Amino acid sequence: MLTLKSIQPQVRLLTLLFIAFFSLQTQAKTSNEFRLSEFYGGNSLLRLNGERPVQDLGIALSPLLTVSSATLHLKATSSIAMLQERSILNIRFNNVTIGQIALNPNKPNLLADVTIPSELWRPQYNTLTFAASQYVDRCQDTNAPDLWSEINLYDSHISFDTTKVINQLNLQQLSKFFHPGIGGQRNVQIFTLDDHANSIVNKLAVPTVAQALALRTQYQSLNVEQQTINSNAIGMGPTDQEVFKYRESSWYVSGESNDDIHILVGNKTSLQQTLPKESLADINGPYLKIERTPAVTVIGQEPIASQIRLIVSGLTDQDVVRAATTLAYMDDILNPDESININSASNTRLLPQQQVTLQPGRAYTLSELGVTAINFNGPGLFTKKVEIRLPADFYASETDSIKLHLDFSYGAGYEEGSTFNITVNNKVIHGLKLDIKNGNFYHDYALSIPARLFEGGKNELAFNVNQNSVQLIGECRSVNGDYLHFQLDNDSEIEIPTVAHIARQPDLKLMGQTGYPFAQYQTQNDTGIYITQEGMRSAALTMAGKLAQSSGNLIPNLYVEMGIPEALTDTAMILATPDDLSPELYGDLTTAISNSKRWPYRLQNKLYNRVTAKKNSDLQPNTATEFTNQQSTLGDFSLLLAAKNPIADKTGTLFIIAAETTELLTERIEELVQGSLWSQLGGDFFAWDDAKSPLIVMQVSSAYMLGEADSWTALGAWGTNHPWYLLLIIVAVVFMFMVLTWLLLKLRHQKIKEDWEE
């Protein structure tokens, strides 16, 4: 007989479990589906060639997410020459085999669903591996051309259900909210009080906060929305107690709780109406706090949901800026508290850009670049890529060279075709045959690479080793080559020369890759993003965040200002509609966007071609250099122009982003900052109307140099950009010298003649 008493412990346990389950901070369950091509840098086909090919895909996942179920939907094709009984496609997840699919020559097109056990998911980074065993014959050449299969990454996808779990809310968790992986937050709201549009908080603190958050999303875009709180709205509670409760809540946030974090920015005084007294009492200087605000329940209803917010505050506006700056620089993992008061911050030794790039004039070991010892084992082609991030304005002359001092070794048994190639930005700069049968060891193997092969920003130094084992002729005589072993020591060193710091402008590609000229290596002057409508502030903040992301660090003096003053900062960005822009701003520029537009012919034609041509090959070449003035609109597309700043004290670059309306501008900027479009930035004229690809990318302005260098290097840089002008100058000087020489020669000739005519 089952009595109540007898089952009491079980009931209690169940009750506890039930309570525990529902007491979890977060319960929202989300379904996600992603194409595999989103996790692969190459094209949408993953080719598996050879006998035992292996390919990895990295899948990043927000650490706040737990995966409850996941399925891989795979679409692949394999060679019809495969031996069915031995050819298998193994699928591994975090190195655990989760599926084995026979490569059937009779069914070369395969579709498969593979379940990924939820316990295999790791927080942050996961690896999906495709490892094939491909056989066409019992004894086969490992490089036989019919040993292939390919996975259609675009049509293959991974779907999974996730739940966001926030166990303990403190500042340590902040990065997890904005993790670049799946489930990371991609939109953020920043709230400020009804302050003056160009107050320090609005102008400087909020852009700094936007940058700080964007830096946490790393390469993923972050759309920032700034809203102003009307502090008078606090008076809506009927009783003091309700007002108090109301003040504790995130009453200014509309909508339901979604476990996204929002940011509240303001000084202590301005936040009085939005924070409870206890919280205000904690603010003694620059102040950061993360908290979950309670929900407000009124007559059984919940008009205000519980929210997670980050408070960026301080006693004064300057304190708020300092707090925002700290938010950008601080390492979240070192802040286990909910709130911190910042006493002081010292960051004067190196400018932000000097902290994130290799410094010219210094040598770095590979371990300092974060590279562990490189080991390649077994036969095949192995590559280790090392990112060399140089200052954006890294300007190497012909004479400069970057030196590599490598310590590496390889074991015995390397056969014909074994090579060690080193590439810089996909250009082979050195090759070595690994042809000593007994192996070899190299210490301080010195290479001198022309520094001009490196560009400002990110560069890729790759070590490619092809390891071949002995090839035995005869039936089933093969050696697997597992004994092949190559090692590149991470004590190997790269030496960066001292170079000039100048860059060719205007260059949207450089801006896209490095944030230059907003972020500069040698100086950090004020740079402004000017908006012509208050509604553009969010778009400006999104841009500020993207620029910081591109530069890899905070751009400290980047501010957002309402209106276009008479003098702009040297480097500046204007967000505007054509109606807001005066023609005077454009001076001699080839392109102008105001009420009337000035388009270069070729641009216009290109644009026309782009719209009318069905495919790229239909595009007609354009040679016209004239321009037209016309009355027209921008329609749905937006334009990003870059040109020499016509209204700056010193040489600088002016960026103008224009769209027909404020809303359209905000929408286009949200598209622009997405990786797919941002990575295609180029030239100085960039038009787009979606996030996939630009309508047109052109270089229409004449080039100029920006930065500081000795006059010699600057002259060389100028000459490099203006070869024909340089030639003309040379011809002119030669001409002048010729005339002077001719006169002197004639005078001498005259004198000689006088001698014999006397």
Add this chain to the structure above:
Amino acid sequence: MVAKESTSTTLQSLKSSIPKLILKLFALVTLFFLIALASIPLHAATQLALSMGVIVFVYTASSEAIKHSKKRELFRLFAIIIGCLLSVRYLIWRGVNTLESDDIFSLIAMLMLFMAEIYSGIIHLLGCFVNIFPLNRPRQSIKQFKEDQIPTVDLVIPSYNESEDLLEVTIRAAMMLDYPTEKLKIHLLDDGGTDQKVFQDNPVAAQQALTRRQTLQGLCQSLGAVYHTREKNEHAKAGNINSALLNMDGELVVILDADHVPTTDFLDRTVPWMIKDQDVFLVQSPHFMDNPDPIERNYFSAFTRMPSENDMFYNTIQKGLDFWSASFFCGSAAVLRRRHLDMVGGIAGDSITEDAETALELHALGYKSVYVDKPMISGLATESFSSFIQQRERWAQGMAQILILKKPFLNAGLSWYQKCGYMSSILFWFFPFARLVFLLSPLGYLLFGLELIHATFIEILIYTVPHIIVSFRLSHVLFGKNRWPLVSELYEILQCTFLFRALLTVVKNPNDPSFLVTPKGEDQSKTYISSLANSFYWLLLMLFIGNLGAIYHFYSTPESWELTFVVFAWNAFNFILCVSLLDVLIEKKQVRKASRLPAYDQVKIVVPEQVWEGNLRNLSRTGANLSLTFKQTLPEEVRLIGYASALKKRVEIACKVMYQNSETNEVRLQFLTRTDQEKNNVIAYTLCDSERWDSFQKRRTRPISYFYGLKHVVSVSMKPLFLHIYMKLKQRS
């Protein structure tokens, strides 16, 4: 004429209005800017644009300069300056960017190659400077001066071992010089009949010396010349002249080598320059060779169609040096002022090129030289390759001695431009070092894997290739008429191994070299392989192995095929040049005693009571070839009547008919010189007319394209190699 006058006036006014110093200052500042521009670091694409641009400018300007454009001087100057700028830029690039290697052997090879390039670059720049404004002097004549203004002249003919026949021709020609007889004395300075020779221990040699002395004394007596000899053979040619000078008192001294036959107008055209300016210590005229040197004879077989080797020096460089008051004494065919010679103790003798050394010393004292660009001396070039090398070794050693012992670049008496002129002339003779490096460097890479230049294929394309193109073009602009493409390279390769050794002895001991008389009039009656051929065989073998090395490189390191291709092309070029040069080393049989030069005179052939007309086809000092205007069979002996410009009258020459073709009317005659008058007539008719040399020289000075020159070299190609093998095998059997 009016334009010339206006230019002259403009210059005159310019001279008075703008101080020359300011012009020089501006020129210097501009030059500084040019060099600065040449050293701007540029990226590859810009350098390519720049190089292409400069090439276009150089070709356009030089094409205008070569044409008879009104502004050709300006175009020429522009092409030279902008072309040199590119070369300077190349050398700066080479020095700054391409000398880097971790391998010590590669670094040594690199530096050697760079030094060779620097040397070539300096020679090129100095060459451009020297020849930037070749001076053309007007015709002068002593007829414009009163008799008392005309100075007395001692014409000296130094001799060592030359034959009596050879000397007789020279003395007879000298006796016919158009100059007041009482003011001209001819002296034969015999160093082959000195007391030292006559009384030497070897009785046979002593007897030969005595016989020579007596024979030459008799010759001089019969011709009216003064015979000189001396006690000892000290200080070679310079000592011989200085010894004789003690017994002369003429105001001017003319020096003629034993084989240098003067034309009658020699003194008429040269002495006026001495009268006009008392500060002129030297009037030099060109040496015209009326026979081909062994290279011209054996290799080109184009003596009458191609500019001779020394045409470049005498037709261009000496004129260029003359503009800078740095034309120098070439040992013969020159007039020197006795007063000035005495100031420096006579002909200098510290080096074995006493001529250039003497000129250097007198230039340093502030005296002037004049170069008269008119061939008025016809001499004999060396006949065999070995004597050719012997002659060049002496020149190279002598110039190296001057550099080491006299240090012209430090000589305070010389102006900066004179220093440049002398350094250009002297440094040229160090070409064996550069040429050997250029020949052997490719082997460093092909056989030993040495890195020669730390640069990419693209960089070589955008720096080296334009520099080579522009340098060739400028050489064409400066010397195109007088030096065909690749000829310099061929001459340099032929001489480099021998001259390199000779130069090393000078560097080791500057006082070591001794004067060796260049053999002339050698016997070339049979075809044989030169005794100097062995070193070329070794060189060829190395270059051939180098080519095999290139094939191995292509196979073993396909990734560096671009670099291998460049070096292989370089080595293959050297190989082709060397193979074709084997032709020179086959000393070809020479049938005629004297080479025949083209002639176009109308002549009459006279036999008793009959006269026929004919046209000369060619002429030598021993005979003529002509075509008769009528079909006629001639008797065995005839008389040829022609107009001798030298004597300004018709002369009759007795001739023996050697051959006649009744179909073509061609007749070959041998001159008979049985009497003094006949000898004089033959010499006057064949050797004493400067217009004849002038027209012959003008006939062969013409430019050809680079590809034509290359085609010629390639066309010679492998044939000589097989010929050598055949002759060597034949020799053994």
